[in-house]
Amino acid sequence: MGAENISKTKVRAGIVGGAGYTGGEMLRILINHPNVELVFVHSISNAGNHVYDVHTDLFGDTDLKFAAELAYNINVLFLCVGHGDAKKFLEANPIPADIKIIDLSQDFRLSNDASGHKTRTKTFVYGLPELNKEAIKQAQNIANPGCFATCLQLGLLPLTSKGLLKGEVHITATTGSTGAGQSLSPTSHFTWRNDNLSVYKAFEHQHLNEIGQSLKQLQPGFNQPINFIPYRGDFTRGIIASMYIDCELSEAEALKLYHQYYDTHAFTHVTSHNIDLKQIVNTNKCFLQVKKHGGKLLIISIIDNLLKGASGQAVQNMNLMFGLDEKAGLRLKATAF
Structure with missing residues (x-):
């Protein structure tokens, strides 16, 4: 279905893996999206339940029930499944070529060339x-980036x-407990997480690979270490990251560069003022704070x-893929206080 026809009707969407955190958020957005008809939400373990x-x-808000079977009378399929499961799902369930796929796992994010990660039959564009x-506007399949990435x-x-x-x-960054997914682990139990803070996967987080891939896309010669220390936070959702580098730009020059880069992007906003997580939790926004400290440029980045x-x-x-307003369904209110 072309963009000119989508504008007159609605995008018909399906969700695979609707019981988890990302599936739940997808449901909340799509049932309120002005240009979407949610056709089915697939979950074998919850089939038949509302x-x-x-x-x-x-x-x-909805009387929709989880379905055990897939439907193919859709325009787009969201894969809200665990890492490794998206690839298995597509191998077991060949999806017709005219259905666009947006995968939220890490299975198709890494690429050896500019065309994106390829399966035997599909090519995925990195969806940042x-x-x-x-490239996203022309893509048939999208590999959605990771949260830290x-x-x-x-x-x-x-x-x-x-x-x-x-x-x-x-880089130092702290993420909320929902970043660990819905399955319980020793470090996601309330009694461990509450009033606690810990480092994990220091210098070797899996998102470093896709970060390096994107940085080299814009600066091919970049080969410096990315020293990344992630923290588990004792809050539910949000990421706050602080990054610093040696930089000869003045603060005014850096702010001008950041404003110019994001001038045509709907959700990323730049400031020199202090920022905090409550400004962006429950939104699709990224806030960036840019400050100069001596010869160091400090960038604070926050997202949900x-x-x-x-x-x-x-x-x-x-x-973007269907030629809709980029902000459609995503004009969301922050928790704020």
């Missing part, structure tokens, strides 16, 4: 709109666009890991 039996806040907007790349892309990453990058870091960005990609 979606509000799992996502209890949706009681009164602030990097690949024009989104937050960190948005902090660094303006610099790589001018070849200004010339030394090591130092479940929205701009996952489901919100996936819907943003869908909007």
Whole structure:
């Protein structure tokens, strides 16, 4: 279905893996999206149950039930499944070529060339709109970026666009507990997570690969270490990341560069003022604070890991793919206080 026809009707969407955190956020956005008809939500373990039996806040918003079977009378399929499961799903369930796919796992994010990751039958474009907007508009399949990867790349892309990453990058970032997914683990139980803070996967987080891939896309010669220390936070959602590099730009020059880079991007906003997570939690926004400290440029980046870091960005990609208003369905209110 072409963009000119979509504008007259609605995009018919399906969700695979609707019981988890990202599936729940996808449901919340799509049932309120002015240009979308949600056809089915697939979940074998919850088949026949109302979606509000799992996502209890949706009681009164929809009577949709989880389905055990797939339907192919759709325009776009969102894969909200675990890492490794998207590839298995597509191998077991060949999806017709005219159905666009947006995968929220990490299975198709890494690529050896500019065309994106390829399966035997499908090519995936890396779905970071602030990097690949024009390619996304023409794409048939999208690999949605990871949450940390989104937050960190948005902090660094303006610099790589001018070849200004010339030394090591130092990053510390803290994420909420929803970043660990819905399955319980020792570090996601309330009694462990509450009033607690810990480092994990220091220097070796899996999102470093896609971050490096994107930085080299804009600055091919970049080969410096990205020193990334992730923290588990004792809050539910959101990511706050601080990045610093050696930089010869003045603060005014850096702010001008960042404003110019994001001038045509709907959800990323730049300031020199202090920022905090409550400004962006429950939105598809990224806020960037840019400050100079001596010879160091400090960039603070904040996003909601479940929205701009996952489901919100996936819907943003869908909007671009179908020629819709990029902000459609994503004008969301922050928690604020």
